[in-house]
Amino acid sequence: MDVPLSSDALDLSFHPQESQNLLATALISGKIQLINYDKLDQHPPSDNEAKDEEGGEEEDGDDGQQPLKKSKPSPRRGEKLYTKLWNTRPSQKSCRGVHFDLQGSSLYSIHKDRSLFQIDTETGKVKSHWRNAHEVAPSRVLPLTENLLATGDDDGVVKLWDPRRPTKNSSQAVGGGIDPSASALRSYTHHFDWITSMMYCSHLEPPKEIKKDKEKQRADQVKREKKLRRKKRLLQRRKGQLDSEEEEEEEEEGGRGSPSIATGRSRLVVTSGDGSLSTIDIRAGGKNAAEVSEDQEDELLSVASIKGGKKLVVGTQMGMLSLWAPSRGLLDHVDRIPGHPNSVDCIVTLDQDTILTASSDGLVRVVQILPHKLLGVVADNDGLPVERMARKSRWLASLGHGNRVKFTDLKDLLEEGDEEEDGEEEEDGEEEDIEKAQDRGIGSEEDDDEGDQDDDEGSVGKGSQASEDEDDDSDSEGERQRAEADKKRQAKAKWKIETSKSSGKVTKEGTLDFFSDL
Template sequence: MNTSSDDASSTSESVSDNDSDNVPVIKKSKASTSAGLLSEHNKDNNEEESINSMHRNHPPSVTLEDMITDICFHPKLDTIGIASITGDVFMYKYNNEETNLVSTMELHLKACRDIEFSEDGQKLFSTGKDLCIAITDVETEKLVRLYEKVHEQPIYTMTIINEHVFVTGDDDGVVKLWDLRQKGSEPIFSIKEVEDYISAMITNTDAKYLACTSGDCLTTINIPERKLHLQSEDHGDELTCLGLFKMESKLLTASNKGKMYVYNWGEFGLHSDEFPNATKKAINCMIPVTENVVITGGEDGIIRAISLFPYRHLGIVGQHNFSVETLDINNDGTLIASSSHDNDINFWNVQYFESLNVTEPQKGGKRKWLEHNLPSSKIHNRSDFFAEL
C-alpha cells in the first residue's frame, strides 16, 4: 500500500465528490398538461433523491495539502490513518456524512513510507525514509518504541506477523524480522536474496512462510526457522503487490505490466495460474473483498473488481485522475479507501459484493466489461443513463 516515489508532488484538481456522484435517470414524460408535467417532475425528483441516497452511502473524500504515501483503516474503530510525504500521520474519523481530522502525529523526519495498526488497534507501526521504525500508542499518541537507523536503505514496506513479531523490507532488497520482546534495536533475523526493492510482503494465519515480491520473482522465507525457503521462477515483469484468497490457499500477485499470477500457498516455485494483462497498465495495489474477488488499483487511475475463479472482469469500482497508489478495506468489509497523486482519499461502498453473482455470463465482450461501472462508481453506465428514454 505504498507509493513507489516519496518525492513527487501534485497540484491537480481532484474529482468532485458532489454532483458527479450520480447522473439522474431521464424519463420521457407522457403527460400533455402542465399538471401532468409537474407530477412527472416531482416523481423524477423523488427517484433521483432515492438514487443519490443509495450511492452516497460512503464517507466524503479527504484531501491533504501534501502527497499521501499510505493509508490504513483501524481494525476496531471507524478511523483511518493517512501517512504523508512530510512524515506525519493524520487520523480521521468517518461516517457517511463527514470525515473529521481528530489528530496529527509527527512521527518521522522524512516521508512516512508505511503504516499498520496492531491487531487490537492499540498501537500504530510506522516506517519512514529516515530509516526509522516508530511504534505509537493510538490513544495517548505517545511514542512507545523507536528503532533508529535500523536499515541502511529506506524501508519500503512492513507487515505485522503477530502481537510480538513484525517484518520490514527496504529499497535494497533487505528483509528484517523484529521481536518486540527483545531489547535494543537489533533484528532477530536479516536476509538479502534480491537486488531490487521489496514491494510487498504477506503471510497467512499459520505464519510459517513470509512471501515477498521484488523485481520479477517471488521470494519466500521460513519464519520459524529463520531462513530462505524458496524463490520462484522469473516472471519477466516487476511484481508489485500480494493478496490471499480461497481461505488462504491461493496467493495472488500482480505486475507492472498488468498480469496476475496465482500460487498455491506452500508451492512457491511455480505459479499455478496466470491471468492476462487486460489493459497492459501496471497494477499497483490490490485488496481482497471476498474469498474470490480482488479489487485492484491501476496506473490508469481505475479501480477494478475481478473474479478469480472463474477469471472475469466484473467492472469499475471507482476512478481517480491519476495512478491509484494505495488501497485498504475497513473493519467490516463494507468500505474501501483509495489514494492517488491528487492528494485525495476516496471512499467506495463495496457491500454489494456480498450478493454479486460472479458466475453470471458476460454480455457485450471484453471491452464492455472493462468499462462497466459497478454500483460504487461515481459514474453511471451509458446504457443505464439512456435505458428509459
Template structure:
C-alpha cells in the same frame, strides 16, 4: 394555532441536521498519501504522506462527520507504510528515512523508535502478532523484528530490488514477499529461514495477497498482469490474467474470490479470481495513480489514496453477493466497464464513459483451464 407552529419548528430542526450519506466524505490532505490503514475495531483510519507526516482521522457517514484526531511529524522523509497492531493500541510506521516508529494510537505519542533500522530506505511493513513484525527495504532486504527483544531476529536478502509487498498465511508460518526484481519470496518465519524464490516474471511484482481460502496466491505487476500461484507451488505460476492497464500497484481481497486492484490510471477494479473476470469499477481517483487500498474490518467500506491528495471511501457491500460462474458471455463491442459504486452514480459524473470492459484475450484458454481445476 400552536400545533402548526410546532410542526414548522420541527421542520427547521430537521433541515439543519447532518445528512446521512452512503459513504464518509473524502479526506483532503496537504500532500499526496502513500499509505492508509483502518483501525481493527473503531471507525478510525491512519494516513501517511510523502512529506513524512502521519495523520489519524475518525470517519462517519454523517455529512461533515470526519475529524482529524492527531498528526505526527516525526519522520524526516516520506512515510511509506502504516499499520495498526492487532489490538488497535499501536500504530506502526516506516519511512524513506530508514526509521521505524511505533505510536500510541490515543495520543499520537512516539512510543518506540528504531533509527537506521535498515541500510536502505524502508518500503513495506507487516504486523504479524503482538510481538513480531516484518519490514522490507528498497534494496531487497527483509527483517523480522521481536518487540520483546527490541531488535531484529531475522535478516535476509534474497531479492535484488525493492520489496513491494508482504502477506502471511493463516498459520503465521510463511511470509510471502513481492519485489521489483519480478520474483516472489517465501520465508519461514517460525524457523527463521529462507525457503525459495519464484521464477522471475517479465515485470516488477507490486503486491501480494492470498485468495481461495489460502489455496491461491495472487501477485500484481507493473505490466498490468495478475500472476497466480498454487499454495505450496510457489516456484512457477499456475495462471495469469492480463488486465488492459499499464500497472496494477495495490491489491486488497474483499471476498474469498474477489480482489480490488488499484492502478496507475486511477481506477479501482473488482476482479474475480478463478474464473478470472473483471466485474466492474468500484471507484476512481480521476486521472491520478492510486497508491494504496484498505478494507475496513467493521464496515462495508474500501478506502483508497492517490496522487490527488485525497483519501476516498467506497461502499463495497454489493460485492459480497457477487457470484461469477465459468460461463463467459460474448462481449458486445464497445461495452462499458460496469460501475459498482452508488457514489459514482449519485455524483452525476460519468467517470467510466470511455472505459471498456476488460479481459485477457490471449489468456482465455489458460484461464478457463485453471477455473476447471479449481472447482473447490
C-alpha cells in the same frame, strides 16, 4: 467521499477492531494523521453530497432529484462526515509506510531517514524509536504477530523485529535512539531490489510432495511407537506387572491413532521489484528459511490470497495477474490473466473468489478468479495512479497521487450474492440468458429493452391478438418484477463510476472488453 489531507499521502491502514472506525495515513511531509469516520458509517453520503464535500457545485432547482430516505438521518449541508483526531510528525523525512498492530493499540511507521517508530494510537506519542533500522530507506512494514514485526527496504532486505526485546539505552546508542543491532531478530537478503508488498499467511497450504513426505514420516513414527509398546508389554507380562485389563486399555489407546497432521504452515509472502516471489519461515533462520521463485521477468508489485490460502494472486508492472498455487510449490506461477492496460499496484481480497485491483490508470476494478471475469469498476481516482488501497468491512479506502483519501462504499457489492440467490428460484432461465449475452459483450439495458419490444411485436404478428392481451393482463405483474430484477443485475454487472471533476460525465465499464484476450 474524499477526505482532504495536508499533503500527498503514501500509505494508509485501517484499525483492526471492528468497533473502531479509524484510518491512519502516512504523508510525504513526514506527518501521520489519524481519521475517525464514525459519521460516515452512520449515514453514507449520496453522490451529490459527496460532490459537495469535494468542493463541487450542485445545480439548484433539480426537480428530478429523489428525496433522501427518512430511515437514516442525513447530515446537514456542509457537515463533515469525518474527524481528524491527531497529527504527529516523528520524523522530518517522508513517512513511507504505516500499519496498526494486531490489537490496534500501537501504530508502526517507517520513514525515509531509515527510522522505525512505534506510536500510541490513543495519544499519538512515540513509544519506541529505532534509528537506522535499515541501511537504506524501508519500503514496507507489516505486523505478523502480537510481538513480531517485519520490515522491507529498497535493497530487498527483510528484517524481523520484536518490540519487547531489551535494547540499549538511547543515550548509549550511536546518534540516539535504539541500536538496531540489539533489536533486529533476523535479516533476509535473498532479494536484491525493493520490497513491493508483504503478506502473512498463517495457514499456507504446503506442496503435495512435502505433505506426502510428512505423512510417510508420521506413519513410520506410529509403527515405531507400536513396536515399543509391544516390547514394553512383553517385558511387563514376563515380570507379572501387567494385568489383562490394563493390557486391553493400552491396546485401545494405541489403536486410537495419533493426532492428525497439520496441513497448513505459517509463511511470510514477499514480492520484490527483482521479479521474484519468496516465502519466509519466520520460525527458522539461515538460508533454508526462505524459498525464492524463479525470475518472472517482470516487477511483482502486489499480492493477495484467495480460496482460503489455496491460491495467490500477484499483480505485475505490465498489467498481468499471475496465479500461484502453494500446493504445487511457489517456484513459478500456474496461470496468467491478461487485461489490465496498466500496472496492477494494489490487490485487496473481496471474498474467496473475487479481488479488487487498483491500477496506475486510477481505476479500481472487481475481478473474479476461476473463472476469470471482470465484474465492473467501483472507484475512479480522477485518472491518478493508485498508490495504496485497503479495505475494512464495507469501506474501501484508496490513495491516488494527491492529498486526499477516497472512500468507496462496497455494501451493494457485498450483498450482490445474497440478492442473486433470492432470485435464482424464479429466474434461473433468464439469468443464464443474461450471462450468455454479457459473455458475448451484449447486455446493456437499452439492448435488453429493445429486444423485449421486438419479441413482443413478433409474437403479436404470429399469434392471436385477443389471446395475447389476456396473457398480458394475467402476467403483467410477474413481468414487471422480472424486469426490475434484470435491471438490478445489469446495474451490478456494470458499475457506474464518476470520472474527473472537469468532465462531470458518468461512464459505464463493459463486462468483457477488459478480458477480450481470454
